[in-house]
Amino acid sequence: VLTVDLNSDVGEGFGVWVGGPDDELLGVVTSANVACGFHAGDPTIIRRTCAMAAERGVVIGAQVSYPDLAGFGRRFLDIEPGELADAVIYQLAALAGIARVEGAEVRYVKPHGALYHAVGHSPQQSAAVGAAIHAFDPGLAWLGIAGTAASTVAEERGLRFVAEGFADRAYGDDGRLVPRGQPGALITDPATAARAAVTLGRAGVRSICVHSDTPGAVAIARAVHRSLTDAGLTVAAFA
């Protein structure tokens, strides 16, 4: 039986500002990418998010980012690789310590936003992230896109790399994501997303992401979960 994970970004508020529908999403997903304070999240939000994830048995991953609250980590930053590695370790450490206080632990890493894209093609930045993960805890999995600089670095470092697909994003004929901003790039119809997820799951993708800021994210996540189960796949965390 094929097993597939469902992941989403949570804990993406800051101070008085709220993030996505974490409470509902954590009732559906099996893995939670928790913001660590560099693009979103503050100590109190992080702790509350870890407590919620722990209570529901959702596995916690570190959603590490460039230091860029003003830009929500969505802007490429030409940071020195050594400084990037240190920033990733800092975030991993902060999240892991808070998770532990809440009786949970961090089991994987998913770079966020512009860093997610950068580790897909930049040898320097992916190497920096790989070095950071390896130095902090070589038992952590790395969630990302297969066949990229990230997966190459993970392999070289002996890190477990878990390939993910996106239920709420369209793929072109070349198998790559249709860039945001192009027509049809975003899938907001739960049924369409659910079908896409089943296709991805049957193709062997180990984790499926539903973006928490996609309109109707909770409905999409629920439809995806149901369809995967209906299609005979087991929905369970990978880590």
Next chain:
Amino acid sequence: VLTVDLNSDVGEGFGVWVGGPDDELLGVVTSANVACGFHAGDPTIIRRTCAMAAERGVVIGAQVSYPDLAGFGRRFLDIEPGELADAVIYQLAALAGIARVEGAEVRYVKPHGALYHAVGHSPQQSAAVGAAIHAFDPGLAWLGIAGTAASTVAEERGLRFVAEGFADRAYGDDGRLVPRGQPGALITDPATAARAAVTLGRAGVRSICVHSDTPGAVAIARAVHRSLTDAGLTVAAFA
């Protein structure tokens, strides 16, 4: 034989801005209060500071602070106790994780600046810091002034409280520090500081602080270390 520790603040730069004479101080002190990024310190500085401390066998403590880079943590912030506790855990976790990567570990906590003063008299803020330390690692010692709210909370929490004295600050007849800004509050003469340190050490103070931003801090620290040794005390970390 009496044993006394020598502590100083290190890692207090940020980005391009340098802090104190860490390299030289770490050659003299036995305990290093490492800034965790909230009043000073960034991931790269923290990592480098931990590496330097580890290399020289200096024990690492977490110098936790209000979130206030612009004010260097020297301004009282009326933060909610729960949020303060979370902020302290975040800092402890970040520093502990980086220290571990460098082969070291965090063994004690010393609140910084305005928080140092606040935990001396505010029941709420001292309780928050105590809760944070206890939640993160009840084996951590708490460095502060004896007979304050901080020491009371530490006792209630079952945390080891270590009393410190200041070699470079004058004490009034009431046994309290002469406030900064008053004439003679700051002792910059190494010989005078050294004599004061011997008096403190003989009185049973377990750790002596030399502020890294006192003019001539390195000379003071060296004079203090030498005088303590000459007076027959053992200079060694408490943690």
Next chain:
Amino acid sequence: VLTVDLNSDVGEGFGVWVGGPDDELLGVVTSANVACGFHAGDPTIIRRTCAMAAERGVVIGAQVSYPDLAGFGRRFLDIEPGELADAVIYQLAALAGIARVEGAEVRYVKPHGALYHAVGHSPQQSAAVGAAIHAFDPGLAWLGIAGTAASTVAEERGLRFVAEGFADRAYGDDGRLVPRGQPGALITDPATAARAAVTLGRAGVRSICVHSDTPGAVAIARAVHRSLTDAGLTVAAFA
């Protein structure tokens, strides 16, 4: 005929995080307290907010704050008066320059959050804010609570002080606000708030605040505006 102003806080998002219902509020209020980037607001949000206010003929005021994005300016900060004055000038200048680019101008100042309360009782902090306003533009009005340190300083500085009341907050028998957190402190029923506003307006209060984060703020503002007009008062900006 009595004239009364209606003011509300706007521009209180940051980066991807949204603030209140600015678009709708700016269709009702006559004065907009625009966040300047220290507790909320970033350059793009500030510019867009100024453009919206200018387009609708809403008068712009500077909602100056302690530097505290993480705490939304709601936490008292024991900042040096000189540094507070400089921070206020920086915010006034930034907002005024952006407003000018959008064809508008800043006509008054309303301290935000914890600073609003501090200037009500702290002689040092109110003096600092008064010095800043006077230095930047002595023609700016100061919006606040009558009979406080703020109004005293304004008088001493020769600044126009405009007294405000709150439609969505209960007043005790002593004429002071019932503290937030106490039962009944917050008024969320539009009709009740509207009646309170009419009472305040008839009592000579020159500006009435509807908090943009009170649940149902837009409905409250609309009810207040309608009731004031129905009661024969003229709703118009004070500056």
Next chain:
Amino acid sequence: VLTVDLNSDVGEGFGVWVGGPDDELLGVVTSANVACGFHAGDPTIIRRTCAMAAERGVVIGAQVSYPDLAGFGRRFLDIEPGELADAVIYQLAALAGIARVEGAEVRYVKPHGALYHAVGHSPQQSAAVGAAIHAFDPGLAWLGIAGTAASTVAEERGLRFVAEGFADRAYGDDGRLVPRGQPGALITDPATAARAAVTLGRAGVRSICVHSDTPGAVAIARAVHRSLTDAGLTVAAFA
């Protein structure tokens, strides 16, 4: 008689952290590039720096930057052009308002660090900076490298562009700066820098920059000033 300006970066501290030798530099240069708070500088430092410049009759320029205190504005940030323009206006406005309070005014703009380089080659980012300067005050001059995207945009916008050269940096045979990090890129010998400055001044370069963080910056600036004068050039601000 040829006239040449001498410019340097000042006000580049933050909070307790000090920047360069501003006091001495402001006694030598004719134009001061004042940091606006995004890569360095805080309200108090900005005000003090403006006061010092005003007292000595040094012309003030705005040293605008990416929002990146942690990286001192030296890291490329892929910010949206519209957001960059807004950020530049915010900085110009803040500095101009503070300068006015100190009896001075901002007369030119010099992008800082990575933004300085980006406006040299990025059509989008140079257009954004040009739009910001034009919107805020089309009378401001733009200081940068001749023959770049920056000078092109300035011309299109009708902004005065002032070409600068560097006394403390080596130029290759192609007339371009030898990249930092390559051997000989930095000139720290005052006499060598002074000769280079005379050559630049005679070639018609209107402003010569001495970096405030080059070792011996003050001695270099003094030597450059003296040599220019000895060579019969007039040292005076361009704005």
